[in-house]
Amino acid sequence: MTNIPTHARVVIIGGGVVGCSVAYHLTQLGWTDVVLLERKRLTSGTTWHAAGLIAQLRATANMTRLAKYSQELYGRLEEETGLATGFRRVGSITVALTQERHEELRRSAAMARAFGVEIDEIGVSEIAAKYPHLNTDGVVGGVYLPKDGQGDPGNIALAMAKGARMRGAVVAEGVKVTKALKTNDKLTAVNWQSEDGSTGTIACEQVVNCAGMWGREVGTMLGAPVPLQACEHFYIVSEPIAGLTSLPVLRVPDECAYYKEDAGKLMLGAFEPKSKPWGLQGIPEAFEFDQLPEDFDHFEPILEAAVNRMPILGQAGIHTFFNGPESFTPDNAYYLGQAPGMANVWVAAGFNSIGIQSAGGAGMALAQWMDAGEKPFDLGDVDIARAQPFQRNRRYLAQRVSETLGLLYADHFPYRQKATARGIRRSPFHAHLEARGAVFGELAGWERANWYANPGQAREYEYSWGRQNWFDNRAAEHKALREGVGMYDMSSFGKLRVEGPDAMAFLNRVCGNQVDVEPGRIVYTQFLNARGGIEADVTVTRLSETAYLVITPAATRLADETWLRRHLGEARATITDMTASEGCLAVMGPKARALLAQVTPDPLDNDAFPFGTAREVELGMGLARLHRVTYVGELGWEVYVSSDMAGHVFETIAEAGQDHGLTLCGMHAMDSCRSEKAFRHFGHDITCEDHVLEAGLGFAVKTDKPDFIGREAVLRKREAGLDRRLVQFLLNDPEPLLYHNEPILRDGRIVGHLSSGSYGHHLGGAVGLGYVPCKGESAEALLASSFEIDVAGRRVAATASLKPLYDPKSDRVKA
Structure with missing residues (x-):
């Protein structure tokens, strides 16, 4: 093949909807020497058989932002490219069959209002009116999103590929990347081979892994692990149903099912509780527009419930039984961003059956990140840097993804723990804690004592949206920390040793606070980006003249180490992960x-x-x-x-x-105590798009030292004033519970949402943190307002404070 260039600014591996989106958005930003290589035909892996559901509301504000962008993009692609995407705003309904699910939907509706997503809480009669074919027996209620839609997955991808070509990209089919050439942590070129036997090499500045269910193998080749695994995904399509008109997408998560009307037929898809991993030894080389053997026995329980829920389905007969593979990740969130350990390898893969609704926004965000060299906004939910190296283990992946597919439609209870692939990373105290009643949760593979069971109490979670079975256990642990003495295990927190002649100068460049202190001093600080946003929240302890220890949250240890390594440059210092030592x-x-x-x-x-x-x-x-x-x-x-x-x-x-009277305490008690003290939680209360001054952390920034990352942004903000402030809230009613994303109302109007929430056992009510706009206002004017928090549709009055409601002067800390 002679039309493959020998040099490219970027090579994109994989021609599914995500790879096409990345190419489309990079060319939209003016990148011309873009090459997309697809081993077979565009869309031939997963995209071609996707259901094409396009929803707006996701679990966080930024994921919702990306999903809304995808909708807007798909709506205008046809005009730009001339290819029809089949995008229709048919709306969607999700129904609850239990009170717990109904509570979840009401909380989702409140979250949607905070995120600016149009949503209606609807009763059984309204559900029946909008979806007359539904058997409403057992239905408690639901929500309706009028702007949700559906589209043609293949054509959406092909339209974006055409848009990329129109702006100069090379999109080549039948060309497989066979090898990556690297120098240290930089990939310099890729070798390729075409279906006709031709071979070649492309020297490139960047590479993007958009290989979908091949992403793990491609990641290994590129030196950038991508822990994902393909699973079988089932749906059926009915025979044509007379009189079936356009209907909203319908989700019945309590029966693991979704329904979509398409061309007079009804599709039933399933996210069964225990899924079937596929391709554990690798995906067959010839796989293209292919499907897997039927497994009617596996699907039958879903179908049996569906025929009862949708009687017309049982009358119509089955036209197609489809089983196709899709890629899933250990935590049900996709991977996006710059791969740790490599300077110029990027990832957009592992979309957990939401690739169509996510691809537009994910491609846009990654393209902006690649173009500007920094994240356009907080992408912590999906940042590839959260993936732990051990998670590429195939046995681990096979166990974990057998659960995660089903969790898409399981009750999304707060504090829900994964049940599979557990016990992998244990602290040196694990056996001691277990012998004393610890109930463990898992974070980044670490087993962590979340709470302690009383003698005779079951060591397990009983999930709900109300007070869970461990609520009183945490209250007792919380009381011990406040009034006596408690002890909890922090071994999972990251420990990075930075050592060398330039260690101090290097850390002073990366940290906002002054780390040129005497040995034995501890400095609380943040790693800032050029916008003054917070990339990491750490303590830095000077061990000697040339050695420091950086303590990071467990979940961000790899991301924080990666940030340090990418800014090390020529500094004479080494960075060593000491966490397990x-x-x-x-x-x-x-x-x-x-x-x-x-x-x-x-x-x-x-x-x-x-x-x-x-x-x-x-x-x-x-x-x-x-x-x-x-x-x-x-x-x-x-x-x-x-x-x-x-x-x-x-x-x-x-x-x-x-x-x-020493009491062993868990992570839940630690979190409730830190919430009372208004200590920030990285990833929730502070992220890369939250300015350090607006987060109330100006005391940890020393602008009298020169030349640290973010210094100019801090000075500009101090001059211009704050646009918003992080405020602590205490509900005046002691009964409701807060988790996060609940809307904040100021004088009756939604102005934001809580970034974190817990229960303040000492303060006597639920507490939360959240940002409130305040441009041009004094702190006194802000606090003079009346505040409420929307808890599942109920407005609850709240006390607001800019200082910690517990021990505002930190007298107890310094006792």
Whole structure:
């Protein structure tokens, strides 16, 4: 093939709807030397058999923003390219068959109002009027989104491919990338082979992995792991049904089913509770516009419920039984962004059966990210940097994705834990915690004690939207941290050692705060981007003149390490992940000093050990490093100990703790305490698009030091004033519960949504944080307003504060 160029600014691997979208949006930004290579035919993997449902509302504000953009794009593609996309705004209905599901839908409706998505809560009679073929027996209620739609997946992809070609992109079919050529962390070229046997090489500046269910194998080839796995996905299409007119898309998640009218036929699709992974040994080379063997036995329970729910389906007969593969990820969110470990490899893959509704927005966001060199807005939900290296393990993926497909339509209860592929990463204290009643959750593969069961209490979650079975357990743990002494395991938090002659200068360039401090000092700081947004929220402890320890949240350890490595440049410093080498126990509460004084001879008084310092001490018969910091707003220390001595240190503290009423606490109690203290949670309250000053973290930025990333943006914001502020809210009614995304109403008008929420057991009500617009206003004017929080459609009065409602002067922390 002679029409394949030998050089490109970017090579996109994969010609499904996502790869076509990335090419379309890059050329829209003026990139001309764009090459898209598809191993077979465009859309021949998953796109061609997708259901084509196009919804607006997603779980977060930014994912909703991307979905809404996809709709708008598909609506105008035909005019631009001349190819019909089949896009129709038919609306969608989701119905609930249980009270718990109805609560979820009401909360979703409230979230939609905060996100600016048109939505109506509708009763059974309205549902029947909009969908007369539905058997409404057992239906409790539902929601209707009038602007949701459906489209032709193949033509949507082909239209974007045509748009890219019209602006100069090369879109080549029948060309497979066979090898990646790399120098250190940079990919320099790809080799290709065409179906006619021709071969060649493209030197390239960037590569994008849009290979869909081949994404794992392509990622391995590119040196950038992409943990995903194909699963079988089933749907049936009925025979033509006389008189069947255009209907909204209908979802009945309690029966794992969705329905779509298409050309006078009815499609029934399923997200069954336990799915079937496929292609565990790799996808056959010849796979193209192909389907998998029928498995009627697997689908039969869904069909049986569907025939009852939709009687016309049982009368019409089945025209097509389809089984096709789609790619799924361990957490049901797709992968987007710059791959960790590689300087110029990007990923857009693993779309978990929402590729059509996501592709437009995902392509737009990735193209802008590639063009500008930084994320256009917060994409933490889908950033490939969240994927853990071990997750590419095929046995792990096979177990986990057997669950995650079904979770798409399962009840999305707060605090829901994955049940499969567990127990992989354990702290050195795991067995000790398990023996004392720990109930574990999982984050980034880590088993973490979330709460502790009482003797005789079942060690399991009983999920609901109300007070779950562990609510009182957390209350007791919370009380111990506030009034006595509690201990929780922080070993999963990331520990990055930065060491070398230039370590201080390098970290001072990356961090907003001043890290040129005496050894033994701890600095709370953020990594800022050029806009003053927050890329990471960390503590930095100076261990010596040339060595620092950066402590990061467990979920963002890899992302934070990647940020550091990408800004290291020529600095003479090394970055080493030390997370697994040390265990960490947080000993917190008014009695923390008295307890620790019983296990170490070293002084712990304020003069010898002030807040914000770290010291090595004797502890029991070993050594530990104590950091005097807190994430719960109390006197306390984080106890870091090498993994070999972790068991001894735990047993020593636990034995001494019997004299002080020591209570073991979980992550849920830590979160409720930090919420009362208004400590920010990265990924919720602070993200890359939240300005550090508007987040209320200006105290952690030192603009008197020169040349750190984001400095100019901080100075500009200080000059111009704040457009919004992060406000803490306490519900005046102690009964309702907050999680996040609940709308904030100021003087009766929606002005934002909560970024996080929990229950303040000490304050006596649910608490949350959220941004409120305040351009040109003083803090006093803002707080003079009346605030309410929309909880599932009910407006609940709230007290608002810019200072922490618990211990606003931090007297307890410094006691």
